[in-house]
Amino acid sequence: MTGLADKYTSIEEAIARIPDGATIMVGGFGSPGTPFALLEELLAQGQKDLTLIKNDANEAGIGIGRLIEAGRVSRLIASHIGLNRIAIEQMNTGRMEVDIHPQGLLAEKIRCASAGHYGFLTDIGLETEIASQRQEVECDGRTWAIEPALYADFALVHAEHADRYGNLVYRAAAINFNPLVAMAAKHTIAQSYRVDEPGSLEPEAVHTPCAFISALVQVPVESSEQGWKKHVA
């Protein structure tokens, strides 16, 4: 156990905690909220055989797309990968295993892990193709699908503003999956454009309390430029 502010560290040190074979949740919906700098460092350090959990596959050439292209992702759990043709290619050739979940169920499976439960009971997707993959249970005379929670070793998140304890505030549509994965993984590594002293954030405006953060690094706004520029929209 170290001091409350000691989680504020270098990006090299923070990412070096991740071993080969790790399961990693990644914040972001498309480019907004994607922790581009942390992903670049992960690419540089060379960890392989990774299982990634992210809403999407970013786009070819950016974010987790670069890890996928480098052959470092053996499995991807996502909701939609349509904007990344290389991810689709790897899925079709079997180079990368891809599990697809409806987007809201993916969010709930991650949130369920943050709450420490085994799973939840839903009626979403009954009578569709996804139903066949799920255990079902009878309650109050109706059938429900069991959706197990998604746990992970690590989460990588992107914040707009943090304090040195690791309290996080996200911005605009960059919130998306970030608060969920931050609470669901065993170790959460956060990048933030701005890091200030404790007391600089409104306590009610904190999206992710510092209790959920293992490591915090400050990154320049320019570290996201690559994502912004290549984003197709």
Next chain:
Amino acid sequence: MTGLADKYTSIEEAIARIPDGATIMVGGFGSPGTPFALLEELLAQGQKDLTLIKNDANEAGIGIGRLIEAGRVSRLIASHIGLNRIAIEQMNTGRMEVDIHPQGLLAEKIRCASAGHYGFLTDIGLETEIASQRQEVECDGRTWAIEPALYADFALVHAEHADRYGNLVYRAAAINFNPLVAMAAKHTIAQSYRVDEPGSLEPEAVHTPCAFISALVQVPVESSEQGWKKHVA
């Protein structure tokens, strides 16, 4: 369907929507976050045979304590009612049925309703007295208790600041169960000390988006004084 700002109404009109026999979730943990003005109006209008869902029973003489004393609550679903001797008395004499849940499970059962699921699977309370009341299911070789979601007809919440669409911001430890019950009930009635034009709240700082709010009323800060003054601590 009426306009977006038309949910901003009078306290009489808002509470008059609640019929006898309704199931009502109430925000607040102790006094902070308790919608005292809405509860006073409910007392004045006379609805009876109510099922209330609240973390606690407030204290004798304030908040839902006054509805309980007036014999208007036939069932209370809570986590701890130790600060209200009249509620304990009604429980012991059978005047009021009381269901007790561990506090975090109560919060999760309410949140689960906001997500629209049937329930969730937990290991909390296995090997304790509460286990006997729950259906269990076997998953991945372990036993899990099924905790059904808690749905309600109405929720009453207290906010610090709102806009006319019903976007809500809570304050300090008055957040507690308010965002959860606001999203879980079919119709949520919010009171707020301050109500401004749309655009006056930071979009990232909104705790409860207006989509979850059916009616909004402005109440004076003094309406909470009764609760503050009688609070024992």
Next chain:
Amino acid sequence: MSPEQQRILARAAREVLPGHIVNLGIGLPTGLFPYLGSDVLVHSENGVLGCSPRGDGEPPDYDLIDSGGAYIGTVPGASFFDSSVSFAMIRRSRVDITFMGAFEVDEEGNLANWKIPGKFSPGIGGAMELAQKVPRLVILCSHNDKHGNPKILQRCRLPLTAPRCVSRIITDKAVMDVTADGLALVDIAEGLSVDELREATEATLIIDETRLGRF
């Protein structure tokens, strides 16, 4: 945008009422933006309530896209939230109406729009939950595919997005309601005959010519 698409959008805009919370699916439905009045809020699955089109010539806000990936703006009264809250809104039917494209729709209101086995399976996104839980689902699509094959079928053949979920279908040729008895024709496109419409449709249409609108 083609005149057919504009016709679909102009007709679709009449479905949206003051106070509505609206979700616009990827593709044609996103084109509804300029047709909407000011007293509605547009929901986007990625966590925005109160989307607006980005102003002409405005620089993009790189943190602000809709679920299709387009840079957008927001209206006063907008809010941002996480993906679990966004889908809580959907699953508890706080989103009043949603517009989506389709590969196939059928007489029971079944919808297929996420997967063509062996050809197209990029994922599900938010479609399954929107289709299953939003009280009013309006399909906007071409009446026939690019080879002229009907998309309005007796029974969907592709994997379903959700069963019995569609309320209304608006195509370049017709407006149809899903009813307990089957697909009921509401409006027919200007200049099109009922026989021509039947020819272009696999589903059986319930048609009361005395009550038919034009659009």
Next chain:
Amino acid sequence: MSPEQQRILARAAREVLPGHIVNLGIGLPTGLFPYLGSDVLVHSENGVLGCSPRGDGEPPDYDLIDSGGAYIGTVPGASFFDSSVSFAMIRRSRVDITFMGAFEVDEEGNLANWKIPGKFSPGIGGAMELAQKVPRLVILCSHNDKHGNPKILQRCRLPLTAPRCVSRIITDKAVMDVTADGLALVDIAEGLSVDELREATEATLIIDETRLGRF
């Protein structure tokens, strides 16, 4: 506060390490506040991380209480959140250590502190989840009840808060660790003999007199 209680609190404060997130149960544990260093954050179940005692003579903030109902303050770096997030913190073991009172504790580390059937059943509150999920649970209680009966038992007789959950017990007479072999005595109160302690305890104590501390 009695000298015995002060002795318990002073000893308990040594359990808290820099960087810890700490939950203080209702009653005696709340008295730990002034003993804690500045590099810890105090968690309260009602949705506060970073509680501090209210300053002398400061007016209360009516929106700011701890889970016991006392008006409190906050430290820089505090945050407020809803009850589901508060218990996510607890259930995923982000709260490092919690202190609680007890009616009964036993040799297996079972804890009973929420209900006395027929006499006291005001509810569960957060106790069950804190006891089951916080990695380190330290019990602070009097060694014997007001009638002199032992509270440190071979087996709990009251309904359990959680089974096998206690790490350490600190009473006015002793500090004991729950081990695989049973309750191991760590420290004994100044002036008390091992025989006197055994007399006051129902549980069998594992005692290595060569390694015993005083407090």
